[in-house]
Amino acid sequence: MQTSSFPIVIDGQLLPDKAHALAQQLNIPLMSPSNTEKDKPVMKLGWWQDGKKSGDDIGETDYKLALFPPNTGPVYVDFVTGKKNHRRQFGGGKGQPLARAVLAAEHPTIIDATAGMGGDAFVFASLGCQVTMIERSPIIAALLQDALNRAQQNDTPEEIQEIVSRLSLINDDATQYLTNQTPICDVVYLDPMYPEKKKSAATKKDMQALQHLVGPDMDSETLLKAALHVAQKRVVVKRPKNAPTLVGIQPNASIQSPNTRYDIYAIKALKAAGKL
Ligand SMILES: C[S@@+](CC[C@H](N)C(=O)[O-])C[C@H]1O[C@@H](n2cnc3c(N)ncnc32)[C@H](O)[C@@H]1O
Structure with missing residues (x-):
């Protein structure tokens, strides 16, 4: 949007x-x-x-x-150097809360239905997962595509080329895509934009740009419903630590990290309880 x-x-x-x-x-x-x-x-x-x-x-x-954005430096996606690569090397690998939240199998196939700047998707691909990124903003999708193209050049270290080869991108609304295409995957991951209560100096440049560009995502509950019908193993929703869960079905478990919570909707358990 x-x-x-x-x-x-x-x-x-x-x-x-x-x-x-x-x-x-x-x-x-x-x-x-x-x-x-x-x-x-x-x-x-x-x-x-x-x-x-x-x-x-x-x-x-x-x-x-x-x-x-006005009065800010450039905001772009880079899978080869900088923050994403640093997080790959020093972010805690399979032990980090994000990894523990999505690793429902050895190498689950993941649909990242809110790809944004591709940071989380790159973590999943670094862990060996095949990842389909879905992003509805054509501008953000163009930034992602540009970064994918650059990362596939010969001068990119082989290790990163291999990781990036596990990432694919679809520019579409994820609710539409999941509903119309009914793709098969183990995990659907959602990290919708959360309404910012106040501007904090700590809000990162990338996130500020996203806030200006796409604003808060007000249709996340609809997206969660579509995700629950597609994921074979689980849906994971990233939320700010003290934010309420998405309205509708309750998660089975949560993993906490200092500022963030990952709500886990385990498909088998929800079906067994008659909630799906
Ligand atoms: C908070 S950002 C995601 C950040 C991302 N996890 C990262 O690591 O960079 C949310 C993104 O999801 C996208 N988005 C939200 N709802 C969507 C939907 N229904 N379909 C596709 N993209 C969506 C927004 O346009 C925005 O770019």
Whole structure:
């Protein structure tokens, strides 16, 4: 659901041909003198490169598709370096609460129905799971696709290429997709946007950009219902630590971490109790 709090424009200063194609694909206007930030703040979508290379050394894959919210640095998805790779190496592997919540089998097949910036999906793929990411915002899906393309280049370490080969992406509304396609998977994972009560300095740049772009997800209960009909083993819903459970069916168990709770809906147990 696109509810951006700022007008969105495509910045074609770098890679103008690709910018043109993206503007058509997403039906978003190209930045022009009349929609620059001078009069009112805009959220730009365009390419960025971190300046580590210059001149002829820069290839197309050095450019990352990024969002530029007003007054913030670029927000992009990167599976190769940075936070996601750090979390892969030092995030606790199978012992981390997120892993314990989804590992209903050795290597469950997972549908991440709220892919966002792909952080959780990358953790699942790092644990050896095949992951289908579903993201309904065409802009976020474009950021994810750009990161997948970059991560599949020859200069990406083999280990990461292998992890990324377990990730696939669908740009669709997950409720529609799960209902119409009835895909088979062990686990459906949901991490809907939770309404922010107040702006906290701790809210990360990526999450702030998502909040501006898509706002809170108000239809998560419908998505949970669709997920419960598709998952063979469990549905896992990520919630802020003290948030209420999603309305409707109650989870069978929860795993806590300092700021987060993972509610687990075990399909077999729910069916045995006549709740599904
Ligand atoms: C909190 S973010 C997910 C963050 C993600 N777990 C990560 O690690 O980056 C929620 C995302 O789910 C997407 N979303 C919410 N409901 C959806 C639905 N029904 N279908 C597809 N995407 C959905 C939103 O557009 C948003 O990008």
